[in-house]
Amino acid sequence: MSTTGETLLEVRNLRKQFNTRYGALIAVAGVTFRIDNSEIFGLVGESGSGKSTVGSMIAGMYASNGGEILYRGQDIDKPAAKRSQQLKREIQMVFQDPGGSLNPRQTIRQILSFPFRVHSQSKRGKDLENEIKTAIGKVGLPLSYLEKYPQAIGGGEKQLVCIARALATNPSFIVLDEPTSALDVSIQAKISNTLLELQREFGLSYLFITHNLCLIRNLVHRTAIMYLGQLCETAPTSEFFSDPLHPYTQMLLSSIPVMSEAEEQYKPQEVKSVGEIPNPIHRPAGCGFHTRCPFCMNICKTKEPEMVEIKPTHFVCCHLHKAPA
Amino acid sequence: MSDTLLHIDTLSVWYKVYEGILHVLNGLSLHVDTGERVGLIGEAGCGKTTLLKTIAMILPAPAAQVPAGSVCLESVDILKDRRRGLRTVRDNVSMIFQDPTASLNPTLTVRTFMADILKNRPQRLSKGDKKRVMLQALEKVSMPSPERVLDSYPIQLSGGMRQRVCIAMCLLKDVRLILADEPTTSLDVTIEEQILELLNDLVVKGGKSMILVSHALGAVRKMTDRVCVMYAGEIIETGASKRVFGKPAHPYTQGLFDATPKLSGEGISDGIAGELPSYLTPPDGCRFAPRCPSCLPICNGSQPSIVTVSGAQDVACHLYTSNEENGE
Amino acid sequence: MTSSKIRPARPREERMKRQWHKFSSNPLSLLGLLVVLGLAFIAIFAGNLAPYPDHAGLYLDFKSANQAPSWRHLAGTDEYGRDILSRMFYGLRVSLAIGLLVLGLGVPIGVLLGLIAGYYRNTWMDTAIMRFTDLFMAIPPLILALVVAAMFTPGYFFAAVGIATAWWPWYTRLTYSLVTSLSTELYVRYAELGGAKARYIILKEILPNAISPIFTKMSLDMGMIIIIASSMSFVGLGVQPPAPSLGSMVSNGIKYLPEFWWIPVFPALLVVLIVLGFNLLGDGLRDVFAIEEL
């Protein structure tokens, strides 16, 4: 479970802006974090927080408008077309919608053969066949599924195929963009556990993007929370939940409807959810959260707070919290 | 016991589709008392929405059929006497849909929509009165700047505001029963909490009854008096919310609760193997049997009847019928 | 599972079997297919099937002119005493040939440009192609077809060229919109992330998903094109006399209304039948593909 402590991926002051017909949308406004070898790093946030944009940039969907993405110390901030084959093998992605990520006109076999075709041209005939069989075996699906079309299998199984496809290139790092949000709870559990087992078996690192805090609590090693394109707080997961410092973290935690008294203990009581998430095109000045923050001070409305390390490995970006002297 | 507002007895609903007949609801019984908040939980495709649509009389006409059962609202059987039933339902029932974007007509402003609702009321309102009533309704759902919202088209509002508008529209009519079909699934967590709290307040203060369908199990636990667990078109467990959430009896309920990730972080179970059965050819016996970890031989052949496991908890499972027989 | 013991069916075959089953469960679609196949058969073997093959050309027999339908002449004879049924068979052949020619010229160009513009959307290529396409859509298609066809020597080939000039932009538009929506699909994004080449993505990931609407449109357009072609030969742009074409048979026949009504009416009915056949077939295809897409 523990990480080796060696940095695999580092994101520094990453920015991304989209130009829409309504104006400039700053999706990611300076985000910094690192992910260690064999670490599951969770990125939580609500809609419009820019969490998926961060994941997409790391996976190479598009380039940023500033900042750096360092993978094993090497700058990889460019779209996939410009990345080396080696890098494309190393970094894989699994999307939220398993149905949409599988071509309905291809059988599972054709879908799973794609990574081998692109990345190892030498594999043909029997070799390819064996590789495909290994790939589908890794996620525990029967071989008979190879002949099926995606629409003939269930949502959870589709997601397993997506995971198998991602694993086929023997990656070290996988971006998981809400991999279970489209699935039912009973199926989500299976997928989550499969992901955990694979991580342990192959020593993978994940960037786990989700809006579901309960899932974060049970899956990831370290958690970061995003609001309107910026990180609010980063901490090891257990500390993140036992000692949330940022008012937004507290608001989010207190909003979660829970199923037992035991869980109620984890919910901060003093912060109640108010207001709406502002449109990212009209981002509030100062701290992005000040319009909803119960502890809002004058400084919050004008000056952006900076990320400070309150305790070792626990970072907060809020005017309420000053770095220890 | 307080008086019964809604009484559903052995209701079956089928859909005729290209491939054959989907046997969705299968002899389902449910009652809601005046002032009672009933939760309905279960995974996607278990027939929750079909049940609510049957009650609201908005089932898609030719495709959906009701071959058996009765739905009595204020002692009118709405399935038998459709004319009277429709009037009773429209007078007494409102429904909030899952996706507020889809439930508001994109081509009409909030004001036009609300005016159309008010136009259909028996008492005539003056223009000023109409506007006052509309603004009041929007204020009741704590809508920021209601004047502006009134002249907005749905696309000019955020998801949370759209759902508030929907609730406000439901409130224009003084109904006794509110059907809430996953009213917050499409919203963010912090907004979800606000909407659910608002809804709960309105129901409790107004002395209304409510059926709340939600994926957010925690919300159902907090906001309802009684909860029904649905699986594949059947209610397999029902009881006081506190009880069911504290000590689920049916293997499906147990599996569902175990699979839900907890804030306390004790890990996640492996979920429930398999998937919902096809409604074209549902299993003969217990519909959960093919996935059930504690399936008995009898489960595949005969449908379990409903057994009371404790004072306020009923369950439809052969595990308990056999226990009972063994025990007595 | 018992099915695993049996040799697994080839997925493509299985899929086509399922599609055929859906298609054939609608009697109207089957009827459409039957009509189209039957007409194609007649068109191909017109020389063998026509009762009086030589009546298709320059043939005069004023003694038997303007005869009402009878067993000898099932559809009657025209003002030169030619058997109308025989001329209809040959006219049918020309109509289908023009239809195929228009689609054969217009669809490849239209689809190819649509694929390129759609895949490289928001680049200069997209702009250039789509603006070029607009040029051909600025006036009603039939007018454009007339203008183009009239520039050349009249004949069915240039009639087809004229119609194709007005027709391909619709395929560019259709393909463009299909490609733009398909290329946001996650499986296409994934292939891009995985480093697949543009050619692979366009041909393997996008085109197979776009092909059914294009196919459906082709079937539905066949009817429209035949109407337009017959309208053009109606005014003399198309097959030149004495060779028969359905449109000119109708237009020449009008002056014999109402006494010799069969001269224009039977060819007109045949046009209706052709178009009906292709429309039924196209609707059937659309239904099959629409259900597939769910």
Next chain:
Amino acid sequence: MQSMPVFIVKRLFYGVIVLLALSFVIFSFIRLIPGDPVRMSLGPTVPEDVVERMRSDLHFDRPIPVQYFHWLSGVILRGDFGQSLFTRRSVGRDIAEFLPRSLELALWSAILILIFGVLVGTISALFRNSWLDNALRLLSYLGVVTPPYAFAILFLLMFAFYWRVFPLGGMPDLPPELYTTGMVGFDGLIHGRFDIFLDSLRHLALPAISLSLGSIAYQARIHRSAMIDNITKDYIAFADVVGVSRRTVIGKHLMKPSFIPTLTIFGLQVAALLGNAFLIEVMFRYPGFSRYSLNVIMAKDPYGIVSVTMVFGVIFAFANILIDLGVAWLDPRVRLRTGG
């Protein structure tokens, strides 16, 4: 974001550019293909020097871009569309004479298409799967697959030959003192001459119906499927549930969004209408612009062809802008995107 007037101006500007480009391409092609339109027009017996003079009058002895520029500057500066080789008159005069007639026919047809298309589609959708719906659908199907000239034959046979309730074709000339717009019925109406108006209707009835039936059928199919599509939408169920009366739900909540695809498709119908009009005008011997265009096209008359394509292009562009405005009015999503 842009405002509505800016949107319209942009559309117009773009439309003009496209039309100019198209007319230049067409003109160049006509002039490039072998053949001598002047000789063709004057006949083989006219001496060569006369032909030569006429060629130079028409600037045909200059390079093609110059010829085109001459024509274009004439159109822009003097409203002069050049000389027609076919009628030997100014093309502008021909347009002024024939265009109003065709517009009158097209307008009546468009009105018929919109009214009956929507009406039939609505009835079909509201009573869907009833015998009435099935009958209407069958008729629509037949309407779609029947070429307009077949309708014309049918109507001529029935109403002109057998029952003689309508004239065989043609259109009486307008008395010169009543000439305002050139549209016979319209001018009759504004001058209070109802006899002329009614007579124009009698002459227009068969051509207009023949021209519009196919489009009515198609429009009805589109409107039916749009309504059925919307009937299953959540917002209709929601309107029912919160207590909007059934009549308002159907007449407003269902109708308004259903008109969006209907109106969009109507644009295509206008194109078909303008194209098919020449057949109908030929068959009913109706003295309209489409028949004139056909003659000009067949005579390979260079100035005539560019002029008529331009006129068709302008009408087509205006119709499409009107339809876009209609869609924007119906659909706030479109309107808010373009501002306004």
